[in-house]
Amino acid sequence: MNKAIRIRLSVMMFLQYVIWGAWLPLLGLYLSKYLHFEGLQIAWIFNAFAIASLTGMFFGSQLADRYFAQERFLAFSHLVGGVSMLGLAYTTKFWPFFSLMLIHCFFYVPTLSLTNAISFANLKDAQKDFGPIRVWGTIGWIAASWPFVFIPIDWSKVPSMAEAGGFVAWLGKALSTPKTGQAMELALTSTFLVSGVTSLVLAAFCLTLPHTPPAKDEGAKFAPLEALKLLAVPSILVLFIVTLLDSFIHYCYFFWTSPFFSAIGLPENWIAPAMSIGQIAEITTMASLGYFLKRLGWRKTMILGILGHVVRFGIYAIGSKETLWLVILSNVVHGFAYAFFFATVYIYVDENFPKDIRTSAQSLFNLLILGVGPFFGNFLWGWLGDQVATKTEAGEKVINFTQLFLVPMTLGLVAAVLLAIFFHPKPTKEAAPADPLAEPVASV
Secondary structure: OOHHHHHHHHHHHHHHHHHHHHHHHHHHHHHHHHOOOOHHHHHHHHOHHHHHHHHHHHOHHHHHHHOOOHHHHHHHHHHHHHHHHHHHOOOOOHHHHHHHHHHHHHHHHHHHHHHHHHHHHOOOOHHHHHHHHHHHHHHHHHHHHOHHHHOOEOHHHOOOHHHHOOHHHHHHHHHOOEOOHHHHHHHHOHHHHHHHHHHHHHHHHHHHOOOOOOOOOOOOOOHHHHHHHHHHOHHHHHHHHHHHHHHHHHHHHHHHHHHHHHHOOOOHHHHHHHHOHHHHHHHHHHHOHHHHHHHHHHHHHHHHHHHHHHHHHHHHHOOOOOOHHHHHHOOHHHHHHHHHHHHHHHHHHHHHOOHHHHHHHHHHHHHHHHHHHHHHHHHHHHHHHHHOEEEOOOOOEEEOHHHHHHHHHHHHHHHHHHHHHHOOOOOOOOOOOOOOOOOOHHHO
16 A cells, blocks of 8 residues: 555544544543533433434435545535534533534544545555554544643642652652642633644645545445345344444443542543553554454454453442552553454445445444444433432432443443354455355345
8 A cells, every 4th residue: 555645544543533532531521520511411412422423324424425525525524523623612501512512523423434434445455454544543542632631730739840859759749730620620621622623634634635536326326225224134233233232331431431430539630541541552452453353253353342341341340449550451451342343343344345335334333333322322321320329418429330330241241142143244354264154245
């Protein structure tokens, strides 16, 4: 593959995930503690992504598949999404906040499929080349998380280097002195500013990407409908169901990890970096994904990804202030679980679905991963949190996280069993001889 194209695709992925990674990890904390939104309001704001996933499948992907050059559609989407994200930094009321988030997500969600589709269209060997390109999205997410260790520091309370007794002592004091109250609230609005500015930069950069024309003269008239028809293939239907379950589990992580970390003693300015450990691990995992795919095949690779969730939530369930280090370290498996399941699903779709509906097929699974899964999952995890909570004499709500995290752990075990028994795909390239139970998906 041309080196210049590889660099452009890598930069595209980097900026794509800076946009998302800047605001998502700390959104729940910001909305609940600083804007004082009610639980249902917070669920609806999180679910703007889910709503946009449904509309994105039938709007964004259809247009990109059929009518517009994908890099130009990507540029327009990030332009509108960036402006709406900047507006969130100055919004504190529910309905304006929800409206702006919905606009941003409406244009941002389809770009997740588009960046994959543009990459696949310009790669000679997706199994080999997609991982090293996609890993730059992970690096982008990490790059978006770590500055917020320093932005919320209350520098007025940090002693001089001489008073602290040297650089190491001064740095330790600074990193453990976060802002509080309105000062912290103002600092957290920078997450939206970083995201919005990055979106506008990516909008301009998209115009330098390889030209990726639509496939408007090929196949059926409505690509999303043709993608849905593929659910008649048993293995695709099983993968669809398992992807839904895994997305439930995946979004429990985003819903409850930051409150859980806070409850067991992690300072607020360290929550986003601690959560980014999973993305750091994902770098190695994504880079080696092609190796594992060609040796383990689709099914075993996906099962290992799902079991990563089981391990992580099992550790969460027994986590406490005394084992905070282990809980933080367990986030290593988050990147492993994402790459081995979700990234593998995207590659599977690219290699097994007809060319003219490929972007819509990617969106079909994005509908589960970013839409249906989090939409119902956010309400499920919010409801479950209320069910396992008690109140102290002072009226403070205390959640039994042990009981809560046993639920996603169990769902992960169920999903792994379903995949092991009922999913029989064609083998990957350079894999073992064909499985006699495999369905010929690509010819459907």
